[in-house]
Amino acid sequence: MAGPLPFVRLWQARGMLLEDVWLRYHRRGPWVLRAAQARIEPGEVAVVLGRNGVGKSTLLQLAAGVLRPGRGRVVDRPRHVGWVPERFPADQPFTVAAYLTAMGRVAGLSRSGAAREADRWTERLGLTRFRGVKLPELSKGTAQKVGLAQAMLRRPGLLVLDEPWEGLDSAARELVPALVDEVLAAGGSVLVSDHRGETVRLPGTRRWTVADGVVTEETSAGAEPMAVVEVAVPAARVAGAVARLRAEGHHVLRVRPDAAPPDAGSPEPAAGEGVGADGSAREVSR
Ligand SMILES: Nc1ncnc2c1ncn2[C@@H]1O[C@H](COP(=O)(O)OP(=O)(O)OP(=O)(O)O)[C@@H](O)[C@H]1O
Numbered sequence: 001m002a003g004p005l006p007f008v009r010l011w012q013a014r015g016m017l018l019e020d021v022w023l024r025y026h027r028r029g030p031w032v033l034r035a036a037q038a039r040i041e042p043g044e045v046a047v048v049l050g051r052n053g054v055g056k057s058t059l060l061q062l063a064a065g066v067l068r069p070g071r072g073r074v075v076d077r078p079r080h081v082g083w084v085p086e087r088f089p090a091d092q093p094f095t096v097a098a099y100l101t102a103m104g105r106v107a108g109l110s111r112s113g114a115a116r117e118a119d120r121w122t123e124r125l126g127l128t129r130f131r132g133v134k135l136p137e138l139s140k141g142t143a144q145k146v147g148l149a150q151a152m153l154r155r156p157g158l159l160v161l162d163e164p165w166e167g168l169d170s171a172a173r174e175l176v177p178a179l180v181d182e183v184l185a186a187g188g189s190v191l192v193s194d195h196r197g198e199t200v201r202l203p204g205t206r207r208w209t210v211a212d213g214v215v216t217e218e219t220s221a222g223a224e225p226m227a228v229v230e231v232a233v234p235a236a237r238v239a240g241a242v243a244r245l246r247a248e249g250h251h252v253l254r255v256r257p258d259a260a261p262p263d264a265g266s267p268e269p270a271a272g273e274g275v276g277a278d279g280s281a282r283e284v285s286r
Pocket residue numbers: 025032050051052053054055056057058059086195
């Protein structure tokens with residue numbers, strides 16, 4: 001008998017909710033957002049749309065916890081949030097390696113864990129030769145990559161990307177969908193603003209449109225009830241199976257490489273089986 005089969009589970013999860021959120025920058029200033037209401041589920045991408053200056057960045061910063069609402073609240077924000085601002089603040093006197101290691105520590109990693117993840121992401125984003133370079137000396141595109149790396153140091157339950165393609169070279173732009181996929185595959189969610197239409201390359205199911213202070217949400221899944229399915233596939237065919245599930249519109253949230261399905265003898269799991277009592281379920285079907 002071959003080794004254990006990878007194990008994929010489908011579930012209905014509870015997501016993050018912006019509940020009646022209002023924000024203005026000054027006490028007597030105009031409200032930038034009024035009574036914003038939006039939800040995102042684990043394993044989903046929400047694309048934030050709207051014309052320049054309408055409040056997309058403001059909405060993303062509220063979701064990320066960078067800004068606090070004047071009224072209303074953000075419910076069930078994941079513990080680890082990766083925030084990539086539109087412009088990485090490179091005016092800090094650290095080298096790339098020192099900055100990323102320090103950010104890993106801020107994210108709660110151990111000293112060795114922070115150094116290891118800083119190394120891993122430096123390499124992954126093609127920043128190795130900039131390790132010893134100070135942030136203010138970086139080009140805008142390289143600094144943006146440092147911004148991406150810091151957001152991924154501790155795998156985020158919510159990754160917030162403000163115009164992530166701005167300023168990146170084409171090789172780095174190709175990486176963005178892969179990073180998004182990784183966050184989704186681990187059961188996280190992704191919020192992304194994009195005025196260039198690059199999000200067609202992402203498996204986006206929700207659209208949050210901001211206009212005149214109001215957020216309107218659309219989702220292709222709508223309020224449809226979600227089915228719970230567990231799928232075991234031979235290890236060598238994981239990539240193809242995941243690609244097919246995605247192509248059919250399912251959300252693949254995580255592949256567990258070494259778990260045996262608990263009900264391998266039962267081809268039709270009972271309704272509701274696997275729904276996240278232990279929070280470990282990892283795939284949504286619609
Ligand atoms: N720190 C701030 N202080 C005061 N006003 C601000 C601040 N940040 C943003 N604003 C204002 O809030 C409104 C929304 O700005 P925001 O940056 O959220 O829009 P946006 O849709 O992301 O714009 P863009 O597409 O140009 O990035 C704008 O009128 C902007 O001038």
